[in-house]
Amino acid sequence: NAGVMQNPRHLVRRRGQEARLRCSPMKGHSHVYWYRQLPEEGLKFMVYLQKENIIDESGMPKERFSAEFPKEGPSILRIQQVVRGDSAAYFCASTEGGHSANEQFFGPGTRLTVL
Amino acid sequence: AQSVTQLGSHVSVSEGALVLLRCNYSSSVPPYLFWYVQYPNQGLQLLLKYTTGATLVKGINGFEAEFKKSETSFHLTKPSAHMSDAAEYFCAVSVGRKTSYDKVIFGPGTSLSVIP
Numbered sequence: 001n002a003g004v005m006q007n008p009r010h011l012v013r014r015r016g017q018e019a020r021l022r023c024s025p026m027k028g029h030s031h032v033y034w035y036r037q038l039p040e041e042g043l044k045f046m047v048y049l050q051k052e053n054i055i056d057e058s059g060m061p062k063e064r065f066s067a068e069f070p071k072e073g074p075s076i077l078r079i080q081q082v083v084r085g086d087s088a089a090y091f092c093a094s095t096e097g098g099h100s101a102n103e104q105f106f107g108p109g110t111r112l113t114v115l
Numbered sequence: 116a117q118s119v120t121q122l123g124s125h126v127s128v129s130e131g132a133l134v135l136l137r138c139n140y141s142s143s144v145p146p147y148l149f150w151y152v153q154y155p156n157q158g159l160q161l162l163l164k165y166t167t168g169a170t171l172v173k174g175i176n177g178f179e180a181e182f183k184k185s186e187t188s189f190h191l192t193k194p195s196a197h198m199s200d201a202a203e204y205f206c207a208v209s210v211g212r213k214t215s216y217d218k219v220i221f222g223p224g225t226s227l228s229v230i231p
Contacts, residue, residue, distance in 0.1 A: 042222050043205065045219065048218060093158075100209040104219065
């Protein structure tokens with residue numbers, strides 16, 4: 001399967017714990033985007049990364065959230081000290097290039113539930 | 116800054132009837148426009164996109180959309196709805212710069228139901 005992979009698909013955490021969400025882009029893609037989707041809402045942009053670089057993090061909350069895309073391995077979205085409001089579906093997408101017209105290929109998402 | 120509105124959070128059509136999902140955008144420069152579809156518990160999939168050129172864009176599964184600059188609209192249509200079209204549809208916009216990146220802004224989505 002050469003598509004975008006995300007794991008885990010479902011993640012349950014208690015308030016105060018850490019959540020780590022992983023995204024492996026499509027083969028040959030070096031651009032990764034993270035989005036958050038709340039119930040009955042559209043996707044909200046969080047961060048755009050290239051290998052080893054954060055290009056645009058204008059949608060990331062200032063505290064508790066961080067993202068990385070190392071030279072080797074998947075992109076990681078990390079949420080520290082989770083709160084109930086963090087419960088949402090988190091999607092990553094990848095593109096071959098960074099141009100705005102490029103089709104974004106989405107993963108199946110990680111559904112985070114904070115108890 | 117770009118923004119997207121989708122009129123109607125829920126649309127129901129009968130099987131075989133016309134599908135019309137509305138999208139209006141706001142952008143200070145020529146936009147790139149997209150329609151994505153999301154089936155339950157899945158990620159989004161691109162239906163079609165407008166970048167430049169012909170304003171009537173054809174996509175997958177029989178869908179098409181027309182870019183109307185004067186109306187700042189990019190409505191999605193399909194002549195005859197099929198049961199498998201039931202899904203969430205998202206309109207999206209990004210700035211049409213030829214040499215650089217800009218983030219994609221998604222609308223709130225329209226849930227399409229198809230009645231047998």
